[in-house]
Amino acid sequence: MMSNESTYWYAFHRVKIGNKRKNEIIEKMLTEKLNVIDLFELNRNILSERLSLDENDLNCLELVKQNLSNISFLTEDLENQGFQIISILNINYPEKYKIKLKYNSPPVLFMKGNLELLKLGSISIVGSRKASSLSIEFSQNLAKTAAKTNRTVVSGGASGIDTYASETAVLNGGTTIIILAEGIKKFKGYRNYYKSMTQGNLLVISCFDPDDNWHTFKAQERNPLIYALGDKVFIAESGEKGGTINGALHALKEHWEVFIRFPDESEMNANSLLIRKGCIPVDNRGKPIEINLPKSELELEIEVIGSVESLLNGKQMSIKEIIKALNLDWKGTKLSGLIKRSDKIISIGGNPIKYELKNNNLINKQGELF
Amino acid sequence: MDRKLAEYNLKKAFGFDQFYDEQWEAISRVLNGERILMIQKTGFGKSLCFQFPATQMQGLTIIFSPLIALMRDQVKSLKSKGIKAAAINSEELPEDNYQNLEEAVRGNLSMLYIAPERLGDNQFMETIKKMNTNVSLVVIDEAHCISVWGHDFRPDYRRILNLIKVLPVTIPIIATTATATKRTEGDILKQIGGRMTVVRGNLLRENFQLYVTTVKSEDEKMKFIAQQVSRIDGTGIIYTGTRVNTEIYSKWLNYIGISSIGYNAGLDTEKRIEIEQGLITNRWKVIVSTNALGMGIDKPDLRFVIHTQIPQSIIHYYQEIGRVGRDGKKSEIILLYDNFTDENTIEEDLKLPLSFIENARPSISQYNKVINAIKEDPLSESEIMRKTNLRQQQVRVIKSDLIDQKIATEINDNKTKKLEFRFGAPDIDRKPFDDLKSHKKEELFLLRDYINSKSSRMNYLCTYLGDVQVENIRNCDNTNLSKLKYFESVNIESQLIEFWDNFFPIISMAPETSLDKGKYVLSSPFWTKYELKINNLSLGKLHDPKMFLALIPAEDKEQVESRLIKKHLEKAKITDVVATSYYSYPKVGNAIRKSKYQNGGDFPIFLVERMKRAYCLNLLDLKIDLILFIPPTESGQLVENLSKKLGNLLNLPVLNIIKKAKNTQPQKLFENKYLKADNVNGAFALFDSNLIVGKRILLIDDVIDSGATIKEVSKLLNINGAELIAPMVLAKTVGGDQL
Numbered sequence A: 001m002m003s004n005e006s007t008y009w010y011a012f013h014r015v016k017i018g019n020k021r022k023n024e025i026i027e028k029m030l031t032e033k034l035n036v037i038d039l040f041e042l043n044r045n046i047l048s049e050r051l052s053l054d055e056n057d058l059n060c061l062e063l064v065k066q067n068l069s070n071i072s073f074l075t076e077d078l079e080n081q082g083f084q085i086i087s088i089l090n091i092n093y094p095e096k097y098k099i100k101l102k103y104n105s106p107p108v109l110f111m112k113g114n115l116e117l118l119k120l121g122s123i124s125i126v127g128s129r130k131a132s133s134l135s136i137e138f139s140q141n142l143a144k145t146a147a148k149t150n151r152t153v154v155s156g157g158a159s160g161i162d163t164y165a166s167e168t169a170v171l172n173g174g175t176t177i178i179i180l181a182e183g184i185k186k187f188k189g190y191r192n193y194y195k196s197m198t199q200g201n202l203l204v205i206s207c208f209d210p211d212d213n214w215h216t217f218k219a220q221e222r223n224p225l226i227y228a229l230g231d232k233v234f235i236a237e238s239g240e241k242g243g244t245i246n247g248a249l250h251a252l253k254e255h256w257e258v259f260i261r262f263p264d265e266s267e268m269n270a271n272s273l274l275i276r277k278g279c280i281p282v283d284n285r286g287k288p289i290e291i292n293l294p295k296s297e298l299e300l301e302i303e304v305i306g307s308v309e310s311l312l313n314g315k316q317m318s319i320k321e322i323i324k325a326l327n328l329d330w331k332g333t334k335l336s337g338l339i340k341r342s343d344k345i346i347s348i349g350g351n352p353i354k355y356e357l358k359n360n361n362l363i364n365k366q367g368e369l370f
Numbered sequence B: 001m002d003r004k005l006a007e008y009n010l011k012k013a014f015g016f017d018q019f020y021d022e023q024w025e026a027i028s029r030v031l032n033g034e035r036i037l038m039i040q041k042t043g044f045g046k047s048l049c050f051q052f053p054a055t056q057m058q059g060l061t062i063i064f065s066p067l068i069a070l071m072r073d074q075v076k077s078l079k080s081k082g083i084k085a086a087a088i089n090s091e092e093l094p095e096d097n098y099q100n101l102e103e104a105v106r107g108n109l110s111m112l113y114i115a116p117e118r119l120g121d122n123q124f125m126e127t128i129k130k131m132n133t134n135v136s137l138v139v140i141d142e143a144h145c146i147s148v149w150g151h152d153f154r155p156d157y158r159r160i161l162n163l164i165k166v167l168p169v170t171i172p173i174i175a176t177t178a179t180a181t182k183r184t185e186g187d188i189l190k191q192i193g194g195r196m197t198v199v200r201g202n203l204l205r206e207n208f209q210l211y212v213t214t215v216k217s218e219d220e221k222m223k224f225i226a227q228q229v230s231r232i233d234g235t236g237i238i239y240t241g242t243r244v245n246t247e248i249y250s251k252w253l254n255y256i257g258i259s260s261i262g263y264n265a266g267l268d269t270e271k272r273i274e275i276e277q278g279l280i281t282n283r284w285k286v287i288v289s290t291n292a293l294g295m296g297i298d299k300p301d302l303r304f305v306i307h308t309q310i311p312q313s314i315i316h317y318y319q320e321i322g323r324v325g326r327d328g329k330k331s332e333i334i335l336l337y338d339n340f341t342d343e344n345t346i347e348e349d350l351k352l353p354l355s356f357i358e359n360a361r362p363s364i365s366q367y368n369k370v371i372n373a374i375k376e377d378p379l380s381e382s383e384i385m386r387k388t389n390l391r392q393q394q395v396r397v398i399k400s401d402l403i404d405q406k407i408a409t410e411i412n413d414n415k416t417k418k419l420e421f422r423f424g425a426p427d428i429d430r431k432p433f434d435d436l437k438s439h440k441k442e443e444l445f446l447l448r449d450y451i452n453s454k455s456s457r458m459n460y461l462c463t464y465l466g467d468v469q470v471e472n473i474r475n476c477d478n479t480n481l482s483k484l485k486y487f488e489s490v491n492i493e494s495q496l497i498e499f500w501d502n503f504f505p506i507i508s509m510a511p512e513t514s515l516d517k518g519k520y521v522l523s524s525p526f527w528t529k530y531e532l533k534i535n536n537l538s539l540g541k542l543h544d545p546k547m548f549l550a551l552i553p554a555e556d557k558e559q560v561e562s563r564l565i566k567k568h569l570e571k572a573k574i575t576d577v578v579a580t581s582y583y584s585y586p587k588v589g590n591a592i593r594k595s596k597y598q599n600g601g602d603f604p605i606f607l608v609e610r611m612k613r614a615y616c617l618n619l620l621d622l623k624i625d626l627i628l629f630i631p632p633t634e635s636g637q638l639v640e641n642l643s644k645k646l647g648n649l650l651n652l653p654v655l656n657i658i659k660k661a662k663n664t665q666p667q668k669l670f671e672n673k674y675l676k677a678d679n680v681n682g683a684f685a686l687f688d689s690n691l692i693v694g695k696r697i698l699l700i701d702d703v704i705d706s707g708a709t710i711k712e713v714s715k716l717l718n719i720n721g722a723e724l725i726a727p728m729v730l731a732k733t734v735g736g737d738q739l
């Protein structure tokens, strides 16, 4: 695994431009048949010409390039201690991120442990740090089942639900993937999970600089990585404020399916609220419960956008035509607002404006990024 | 940069008029960003090929260097030219390392010498993170250390290879060595990979006069050396195979009036620096050294090298003899070889190197012990030693092999290095060990063939090392020179006997006190005189520690008086241990073995007399009141009777008041110092402690190994009110860890 590309990827990780832009650059690199080494070693003119890098991109790259060989010392130290630098082009990079997070995927991940776990089926379990005994029991139930059915448990490595989920999984012969809100070197749990690590039952992932300390904004930033890595996502308990609810709302906005423990009447948490917002209620074993809540706004939106997408397959239509075809009692502006948020549909102009499905050459073709 | 400009700059920075052609070839390529392996003879001037580019490039040049003495040697010479170079290593004070690293951060350094084990060290990594300047050139000096086939391969060099694998492709690298056979050369290229090319020169050293002298005993070597060293003008180095022998040979030479000093990696830093400086200024006629001075050291006018023991290979030999005659003038090089054969038909001097090779690797079950231990917890070196009862040296070998075979990783856990098991790791593979073992035997026998060879010795060396064109050079005792032999001399014979009768090793045991992270260190080996060191520099030896106060900076006086001196005087007054001999000295060792393990009765009287002499020479000033002895685990009344006989001779009372408080295992069952200390912890008690209050005690035992027993008993005597404890033993064993 050790190659001089890892130094360049580590350097690229340090370049101060957003993930979206970085992924665009990587994509461009692929079409131009360049690699990450070229990105740092070719001259500015060539880079701006072939990769359409702007002045800012180039300056940011330049800044990191000045310390490139120093970074190789850090890379060596990381790899020597068993940490791995996995770029989005690495075969071990989680496919699920590319599919679900697309351009927001972190271009570089730091990992330690058994990368094979990424190939297993998975459930993500999230919840607040202060959790009730019902929530704890819930996460333990799910983790046990996951362990028995050879699925890995994805969690955030924080105290509370995260720890119950991961520990229960490995104690029951299962595996866990922990996604950190701190740098890969700063995880406090290596000691605790030592045997899991040496037995190949653990993978730790971080998208931050290896020496970064834990921070709430980092926890926010990494929540999507937890959601996106689970085939199914379960919330044990969410407070009305804080990381869990923010993560859940974000997930719903992205139209991801999110399961949540159906709360007792007496519980003081945001579980019911989230169910109304579109999370799917489950019992304490994780089985969906039929309850008669009116469809939430969000569920409606999800339904509508799904139908629009299948309707547009191979066709170009205006808002009016769509409303008519689907027999919707919606205002045009409402629908166009919704359509704008979809990343599968684009407008192609005209009067009235028409829409069609994105001819998405980014999606999962060989040799390409997404 | 063209050669003319470069030579102009050379003159300015280094004072040399021009480059040798081969130097310029290498230098211009490095300046061009190339990666090269440079193989040139010892003393050629390889250092300039990285030092010059370093001064011409922006950014920092990192030089990996295997020997601390070598780093110091080069840094000193660069500094004297006003070039900004520094070294960081385990022997510098932490503050000094820190300061040097700060200089690097600020971009004020042009060259930084580091030992490979610095990679991954916290302080160094912090520096790299903070540094605004970039590393612009990477140098691997003595590059043969990279190859297992090369020499004494160093596990830490593996990290250099890892570094090179992740180094930006554009960074130039220069690797230099005088000793890369074709095989080693191939291996280095393979390991470093990529775009490295070779510059190889001729290895002939014309001014070397090569001799080999065979002898029939260690004593004959000592006598031979006495004669030769007096004959040859100028200064030189004697290489021995073990640390203990550096002490023995240097004391022997001093005994017969030839000034000499022993040097090895076991000495403290201050001493080593002092000797290194003395080497340069010809302070001693002879430095007796292990191969800690074996590579790279650059002094123009050493006139001779004598080996008392064959090194492990021709590569070692060529490196070590490469220290002499760097000014091109005639120099003598003598290899001593004891070819006495007993019924085993193995020549005497092959035994030690062969046993090194045989025992280089612990057994597979010992590897598995460590593997099983680290499957449970991540462990530090000392934790592994406690858990497995393996010797330190064994643990180090195992550790390095486990990392090499990807069975374990070494991590930094809160500043301690710990060994971690890798999941899915393969079983330990014996094959590389066996391959290496047979390779090393081959190498050893090739050096033995050098001894027996009948033709030009320089040709033999150069051919082995891969010289393409070997001229027929005549400058050895197989061609134009006559053999060197020891000439019987009654005088030397009797001096040697006298020497052995009065040679008493001292084992350090007395406490030291330090203040300010080791800035001030106060010690008193025999509590008759005190020595104060400031930043490792001695202020001399005085009877009263308070007298040092006049010599230290005023602002520190109060601190030193109240904290350092007071604390030191409060310490248990245990002196260094005096032994009458090393256990390996046959006359003493055999006698002890016979009494102790072969029912040979009491220790013979000559051993008691040796003790008396050792006492009179070292301990008379201490005004001892009485003798105590350590109660035995196994060997009955041997030590008691020894003590009584000694008491008679010295006219001192002998008290039998130390007893066992619990049953202990024989210390020899425990392989390392931690477990030995655990075994005897709380194991002793006193029948009657009143008898020792305020007394100055001579404490007797037969053999000292780790010193744990003596430490434990001394502690007990101290808390029960003894005034001073001076331990004395018949013999000191030399374990594998101290060779």
Ligand SMILES: Nc1ncnc2c1ncn2[C@@H]1O[C@H](COP(=O)(O)OP(=O)(O)OP(=O)(O)O)[C@@H](O)[C@H]1O
Binding pocket: B016, B017, B018, B019, B020, B023, B040, B041, B042, B043, B044, B045, B046, B047, B048, B177, B178, B295, B296, B297, B298, B322, B323, B326
């Ligand atoms: N161009 C030059 N002109 C004059 N003297 C030189 C020149 N180059 C090097 N020297 C001198 O040659 C001596 C030996 O150099 P150096 O220590 O670099 O040898 P080396 O090749 O590294 O040998 P070793 O293999 O023993 O380490 C030094 O004292 C150095 O100053």
Ligand SMILES: [Mg+2]
Binding pocket: B046, B047, B141, B296
């Ligand atoms: Mg050199």
